[in-house]
Amino acid sequence: MNKRDFFLVTAAVMMMTVGLNSCKNDEIDPVITITLQPTETTNTTEGNISGSLTVAASVTRKGTMLTYQWYSNTTNSNTSGTEIGGATTTSYDIPTNLAARTYYYFCEVRALGAESKRSSVATVNVVPQLDMYEPNDVITQATPVAVGTKITASLHNKDDIDFYKFVDLSKENVWDVYEVKLGNNTTDMSPAINFYDASQIEIEGLGVIADKGEDITKQFFMKSGTTNAQYLKVYTIFPFTTMPAYYTLEVVKKNLNEASEPNDTWNTAQAITTEGTYQGTIIKKVSGSNPADYDVDFVRVTVPANKNFKYKISGSNIKYDDYYPTSSETEVPRVWDYDNDPYGGYWTFYSAAYTQYFYLAFKATVDLAQWQIEVQFPD
Numbered sequence: 578m579n580k581r582d583f584f585l586v587t588a589a590v591m592m593m594t595v596g597l598n599s600c601k602n603d604e605i606d607p608v609i610t611i612t613l614q615p616t617e618t619t620n621t622t623e624g625n626i627s628g629s630l631t632v633a634a635s636v637t638r639k640g641t642m643l644t645y646q647w648y649s650n651t652t653n654s655n656t657s658g659t660e661i662g663g664a665t666t667t668s669y670d671i672p673t674n675l676a677a678r679t680y681y682y683f684c685e686v687r688a689l690g691a692e693s694k695r696s697s698v699a700t701v702n703v704v705p706q707l708d709m710y711e712p713n714d715v716i717t718q719a720t721p722v723a724v725g726t727k728i729t730a731s732l733h734n735k736d737d738i739d740f741y742k743f744v745d746l747s748k749e750n751v752w753d754v755y756e757v758k759l760g761n762n763t764t765d766m767s768p769a770i771n772f773y774d775a776s777q778i779e780i781e782g783l784g785v786i787a788d789k790g791e792d793i794t795k796q797f798f799m800k801s802g803t804t805n806a807q808y809l810k811v812y813t814i815f816p817f818t819t820m821p822a823y824y825t826l827e828v829v830k831k832n833l834n835e836a837s838e839p840n841d842t843w844n845t846a847q848a849i850t851t852e853g854t855y856q857g858t859i860i861k862k863v864s865g866s867n868p869a870d871y872d873v874d875f876v877r878v879t880v881p882a883n884k885n886f887k888y889k890i891s892g893s894n895i896k897y898d899d900y901y902p903t904s905s906e907t908e909v910p911r912v913w914d915y916d917n918d919p920y921g922g923y924w925t926f927y928s929a930a931y932t933q934y935f936y937l938a939f940k941a942t943v944d945l946a947q948w949q950i951e952v953q954f955p956d
């Protein structure tokens with residue numbers, strides 16, 4: 578063997594050795610393949626979380642034990658991440674106590690002598706619980722709430738809008754003062770409310786925006802009865818971090834209007850049959866020409882035969898109409914329609930040989946005006 582041959586043989590042996598070694602390594606090192614990726618996206622509701630994530634894997638060498646380690650991550654990525662203690666089987670139960678937000682998980686499959694493999698990322702969206710009044714995101718879906726009933730609801734995210742419809746069924750067509758109370762149980766929510774009339778038109782100037790954690794108390798006027806319901810929108814103009822943001826909502830009646838209501842027409846007038854002083858409150862001032870838009874209080878004074886009717890009207894910001902006396906309750910009274918302020922003195926209508934009926938209608942130029950009539954039946 579000359580020098581050149583020796584080198585060739587040596588090179589061949591070295592190449593064979595290298596070749597044999599790589600063949601041998603391919604057989605020995607197990608290779609992991611993930612055959613089932615965890616579900617890509619899981620949507621589940623806070624407080625009612627269920628579900629699990631599962632992987633399956635195979636390995637090239639028989640008898641090689643696979644182990645599993647689940648990770649959580651703060652981003653949609655399977656690099657880095659945090660090992661979840663005890664999560665070491667092929668499936669991982671989504672924790673049932675997660676707060677509402679998005680979570681990322683993946684699984685690393687390992688085997689002795691093998692390169693570990695990571696699954697794709699499983700995204701778990703934990704959405705806040707909707708309140709029991711949803712859907713009420715538009716005014717036509719407004720949830721009816723009876724006056725006097727306190728409810729607890731929530732904005733399940735910063736874009737949630739909750740509409741309510743307030744109805745007072747205690748009487749028909751009686752004006753009164755109501756107060757809406759929005760209790761803000763979630764401290765980083767800045768609640769806001771807007772009011773809408775029975776025609777679902779926003780009432781200008783009545784809405785309120787509160788600071789974070791502040792309650793809202795707001796008075797408004799409303800007529801009782803199903804057709805006079807008013808609407809309220811609860812929302813936030815600022816984002817909040819704690820989802821859902823809970824609140825309590827209640828509408829209470831101030832009961833300023835009197836037992837004689839409804840008395841807004843002459844044929845529902847409050848009956849006055851004895852001497853005395855009678856009072857009332859005009860809840861809503863005259864606005865526009867439609868009597869349905871303001872409060873009127875009618876009284877009907879029954880004057881006995883052969884008695885005069887002496888009266889005095891008082892009160893601030895009160896107007897009244899006199900109705901011509903009639904001899905019959907069934908006769909439609911003719912309105913004088915003075916629409917005057919009270920005169921301040923006594924007025925007397927003279928007696929007749931029959932029972933007379935006098936109608937008076939009180940209105941006001943301001944909200945919440947008090948009227949008073951002093952009634953005497955002198956000879």
Ligand SMILES: [Ca+2]
Nearest residue numbers: 708731732739
């Ligand atoms: Ca809601």
Ligand SMILES: [Ca+2]
Nearest residue numbers: 840841873874
């Ligand atoms: Ca009235």
